[in-house]
Amino acid sequence: MTDVFQYPLQPLVRKHGPQGYRTYESYKPWLRDEFSFRCNYCLCRERWFPDGEASFSADHVRPQSLDPDLVNVYENLLYACCQCNSVRGTDEVPDPSVHAYGELLKIQQDGTLTAESEQGRNVIAICRLNRPKLVTFRLGMIEALSVLAGREDPDGRIAGHYLGFPDSLPNLSRLKPPGGNTKPDGVATSFFARRQHGQLPPTY
Numbered sequence: 516m517t518d519v520f521q522y523p524l525q526p527l528v529r530k531h532g533p534q535g536y537r538t539y540e541s542y543k544p545w546l547r548d549e550f551s552f553r554c555n556y557c558l559c560r561e562r563w564f565p566d567g568e569a570s571f572s573a574d575h576v577r578p579q580s581l582d583p584d585l586v587n588v589y590e591n592l593l594y595a596c597c598q599c600n601s602v603r604g605t606d607e608v609p610d611p612s613v614h615a616y617g618e619l620l621k622i623q624q625d626g627t628l629t630a631e632s633e634q635g636r637n638v639i640a641i642c643r644l645n646r647p648k649l650v651t652f653r654l655g656m657i658e659a660l661s662v663l664a665g666r667e668d669p670d671g672r673i674a675g676h677y678l679g680f681p682d683s684l685p686n687l688s689r690l691k692p693p694g695g696n697t698k699p700d701g702v703a704t705s706f707f708a709r710r711q712h713g714q715l716p717p718t719y
């Protein structure tokens with residue numbers, strides 16, 4: 516069973532570079548793939564929401580209010596669940612392309628999140644990552660996955676339900692960013708392309 520609540524231990528190296536969309540929500544298919552269909556802040560996955568990707572949106576590293584010039588710039592965007600997005604307000608968050616969130620945040624077995632640096636504590640405070648409902652959900656998920664790990668699941672159906680990739684993966688090769696794509700090779704390594712080639716693991 517993968518460690519679903521392990522934050523990335525390395526800064527994000529973006530594989531996509533779409534440019535020129537006039538609204539930041541237009542970058543959403545790219546962000547879904549870039550962030551592996553998970554919220555940058557709480558690590559909740561599209562699969563864990565009844566409405567999947569509809570419960571996620573594009574969020575800004577530098578908030579719109581602080582830096583209007585970066586509102587529609589892909590490199591300033593990240594993928595977040597709507598709840599984290601709405602509670603974070605207008606504070607700047609660490610850029611995941613610069614800071615490995617795994618160095619900032621640790622999830623404990625009781626479902627709480629801890630940090631050893633001031634920057635990590637700021638992320639927890641800004642996004643309210645120890646909000647009670649989220650801690651309760653996280654603990655429940657940890658416990659459920661622990662039970663699942665010791666249970667018969669011969670065709671992997673149950674594990675796939677919680678830990679598989681979404682059924683609807685974005686086909687990025689069909690998208691034509693108005694300002695081009697500075698990293699066109701990333702499309703060939705997208706999750707959609709990997710599924711087409713039978714290279715996608717059943718869980719992640």
Ligand SMILES: [Zn+2]
Pocket residue numbers: 554555556557558559595596597598599600
């Ligand atoms: Zn979230």
